[in-house]
Amino acid sequence: MEISQSEFLHLYYFLKLTRALEERVTTLYRQGRIVGGAYTSHGMEAISVGYASALQADDIIAPFHRDMGAFLVRGITPGEVLAQYLGKRTGPTKGKDGNVHMGDLKRGIIAFVSHLADNLPVATGVALAFKLRGESRIVATNTGDGGTSRGDFHEALNFASVRRLPVVFFCNNNQYAYSTPLHYQMAIKDVVERAKAYAIPGEIVDGNDVASVYLTAQRAFQRARDGGGPTFIECKTMRMHGHSEHDSAKYVPRELLEEWKKKDPILNAERRMKELGYAGEPEFQEIHMRVEREIETAVEFAEQSPLPEGSEALEGVFAANPVEVLI
Amino acid sequence: MTTSAIAHEVTYLEAISQALDEEMSQDERVFLMGEDIGPYGGAFRVTEGFQDKYGEWRVLDTPLAESGIVGAAIGAAMMGLRPVVEMQFADFISCAFDQITEMAAKNHYRWGAEVPLVIRAPFGGGTHGGPFHSVCPEAWFFHTPGLKLVAPSTAYDAKGLLKAAIRDHNPVIYFEHKFLYRRVKEVLPAEDYIVPIGEAEIKRTGSEISVITYGAMVHVALEAAEALDQEGIDMEVVDLRTLSPLDTDTVKDSVRKTGKVIILHEDTKTGGIGGEIAAILAEECFNALDAPIMRIAAPDIPVPYSPPLEDFFLPKAHDVITAARQLAAY
Numbered sequence: 001m002e003i004s005q006s007e008f009l010h011l012y013y014f015l016k017l018t019r020a021l022e023e024r025v026t027t028l029y030r031q032g033r034i035v036g037g038a039y040t041s042h043g044m045e046a047i048s049v050g051y052a053s054a055l056q057a058d059d060i061i062a063p064f065h066r067d068m069g070a071f072l073v074r075g076i077t078p079g080e081v082l083a084q085y086l087g088k089r090t091g092p093t094k095g096k097d098g099n100v101h102m103g104d105l106k107r108g109i110i111a112f113v114s115h116l117a118d119n120l121p122v123a124t125g126v127a128l129a130f131k132l133r134g135e136s137r138i139v140a141t142n143t144g145d146g147g148t149s150r151g152d153f154h155e156a157l158n159f160a161s162v163r164r165l166p167v168v169f170f171c172n173n174n175q176y177a178y179s180t181p182l183h184y185q186m187a188i189k190d191v192v193e194r195a196k197a198y199a200i201p202g203e204i205v206d207g208n209d210v211a212s213v214y215l216t217a218q219r220a221f222q223r224a225r226d227g228g229g230p231t232f233i234e235c236k237t238m239r240m241h242g243h244s245e246h247d248s249a250k251y252v253p254r255e256l257l258e259e260w261k262k263k264d265p266i267l268n269a270e271r272r273m274k275e276l277g278y279a280g281e282p283e284f285q286e287i288h289m290r291v292e293r294e295i296e297t298a299v300e301f302a303e304q305s306p307l308p309e310g311s312e313a314l315e316g317v318f319a320a321n322p323v324e325v326l327i
Numbered sequence: 328m329t330t331s332a333i334a335h336e337v338t339y340l341e342a343i344s345q346a347l348d349e350e351m352s353q354d355e356r357v358f359l360m361g362e363d364i365g366p367y368g369g370a371f372r373v374t375e376g377f378q379d380k381y382g383e384w385r386v387l388d389t390p391l392a393e394s395g396i397v398g399a400a401i402g403a404a405m406m407g408l409r410p411v412v413e414m415q416f417a418d419f420i421s422c423a424f425d426q427i428t429e430m431a432a433k434n435h436y437r438w439g440a441e442v443p444l445v446i447r448a449p450f451g452g453g454t455h456g457g458p459f460h461s462v463c464p465e466a467w468f469f470h471t472p473g474l475k476l477v478a479p480s481t482a483y484d485a486k487g488l489l490k491a492a493i494r495d496h497n498p499v500i501y502f503e504h505k506f507l508y509r510r511v512k513e514v515l516p517a518e519d520y521i522v523p524i525g526e527a528e529i530k531r532t533g534s535e536i537s538v539i540t541y542g543a544m545v546h547v548a549l550e551a552a553e554a555l556d557q558e559g560i561d562m563e564v565v566d567l568r569t570l571s572p573l574d575t576d577t578v579k580d581s582v583r584k585t586g587k588v589i590i591l592h593e594d595t596k597t598g599g600i601g602g603e604i605a606a607i608l609a610e611e612c613f614n615a616l617d618a619p620i621m622r623i624a625a626p627d628i629p630v631p632y633s634p635p636l637e638d639f640f641l642p643k644a645h646d647v648i649t650a651a652r653q654l655a656a657y
Binding site: 060062092093096097100101103104105110111115118120121122123124125126127128129130131132138151154155156158159162163223236316317318319320 | 370384385387389390392394395396397398399401402403404406407408410425429430433434435436437438439440441442443450472477496497515586616
């Protein structure tokens with residue numbers, strides 16, 4: 001199966017948009033304009049862009065903090081992202097939460113919490129709801145290599161497999177969980193080996209090849225939709241920035257970063273598109289300019305948006321609750 | 328109650344089953360998850376026969392993994408279903424602490440996602456369960472904004488509060504007291520009813536001393552009140568029923584009337600809910616108090632197993648009577 005020109009152009013646009021947006025986040029952070037932490041998926045954009053693009057409109061994602069591309073593909077705008085980072089009322093959490101902690105059920109996005117892998121059991125419950133109602137929807141969820149050490153990861157995979165739930169688990173294996181390298185995180189070489197214990201089919205893909213991620217995700221999603229149950233997809237990549245933007249990541253060998261720089265997902269995509277005759281420099285430049293304009297608009301939107309009033313902190317602890325008496 | 332039916336008494340446990348059954352039959356969004364709740368019917372047989380009636384998927388036996396169960400229930404709830412999770416024992420809720428406090432409790436506040444989830448937590452001692460089958464864990468969650476907590480003491484409240492919890496749009500932890508399962512019973516209305524979350528109830532009206540309590544201790548307080556009545560001490564028993572959000576109005580009204588108060592709970596004393604109630608009364612009813620606020624609670628130890636030890640641990644009517652006499656003489 002090969003990827004069409006329009007599909008590839010879509011993927012490329014979101015790779016560029018994600019990169020440009022997060023580069024702006026880094027700049028704003030360094031300028032001291034972001035009040036909290038800043039987390040990017042720099043060098044790993046192909047994973048979230050790839051899997052999110054393979055979903056259908058009414059599917060659900062339960063992402064994590066290296067999934068900016070997935071948020072954008074699902075319709076969160078760069079302006080909303082920057083508003084969230086700046087603590088503005090126009091962000092998806094109206095200033096209640098920061099950075100990539102965003103969700104919107106209307107756009108099929110479940111917000112994650114900082115406790116990694118917590119979203120995986122939640123994703124199995126989303127899939128369970130689809131199964132109970134006989135819907136052909138599926139859910140995609142993602143966590144890092146570090147997150148796979150959590151009990152919730154294992155509880156989720158086990159439950160999903162036992163009940164053959166329509167959920168696809170991704171692992172962004174970027175080789176470091178904060179400063180902890182993979183070999184101190186687990187004694188196995190490939191994270192995908194964890195899936196074997198749950199009788200879940202596992203695949204390894206090049207996480208810096210957006211087309212591979214997209215096509216592999218598509219197959220796994222179809223399988224889940226057809227009642228075949230969960231798949232585990234390990235996406236091998238490299239975290240090119242620190243854990244967050246305050247972290248210089250001195251603990252990562254420079255040679256390793258140099259090596260992975262050559263495998264940059266955007267360069268990869270451009271190479272492949274040229275080979276396929278889908279696009280060349282003029283098209284890349286055009287998309288680049290379009291993305292730059294969108295980011296400028298987004299910054300303007302975020303900066304002009306109002307901050308919340310302090311007392312808005314008290315709102316929304318509970319859902320408004322008209323007591324439903326059903327009979 | 329129809330005239331043709333013979334009014335029969337329903338136990339606290341049967342009341343819970345009835346609430347689940349009625350809500351499941353009238354709302355197809357309601358489904359159950361938990362360990363051994365299917366063919367086995369649950370450790371306490373609350374869901375006996377449910378799987379035959381509602382099928383394997385609406386009465387879902389899960390792996391032994393409380394965090395995974397609660398996480399999945401949160402996901403299903405956000406998709407519009409109404410999951411009711413059974414913790415086999417409330418003690419095991421500690422395994423699901425993270426999902427409850429970080430995910431369920433904060434979702435609506437952070438991004439507006441409703442989590443209409445009920446977690447049934449069979450709690451409390453008096454059944455020789457030892458340190459891991461007896462705990463009263465409500466204070467852990469009392470300190471967590473975004474959760475509702477209820478703890479019925481009667482069959483009527485058990486049914487009405489569970490129905491209200493299932494119909495609520497928020498996560499509710501439903502603390503059902505194991506000691507009461509088969510020990511309290513009453514005739515229940517035939518028609519559908521709920522007990523609104525957030526409303527305490529005066530279980531016994533009195534004029535001299537207020538006892539503020541909940542769960543199995545309501546019966547301890549009532550027993551003490553009957554004994555004190557013989558001595559001419561008139562005690563009021565306030566059953567909180569909902570622990571969060573607290574019905575502080577009912578508590579304060581009672582204390583303003585009597586001027587003397589005992590706060591009674593089975594949970595251990597330090598950091599228990601009683602401390603918060605005492606603080607509210609000290610802040611807001613200081614001028615109405617005619618005597619120091621008294622707290623009766625279990626000592627700050629794990630729940631011990633051996634009968635003499637557990638007996639020592641649990642607050643008794645005798646403790647309430649002693650405290651009431653001191654207050655009456657104050």
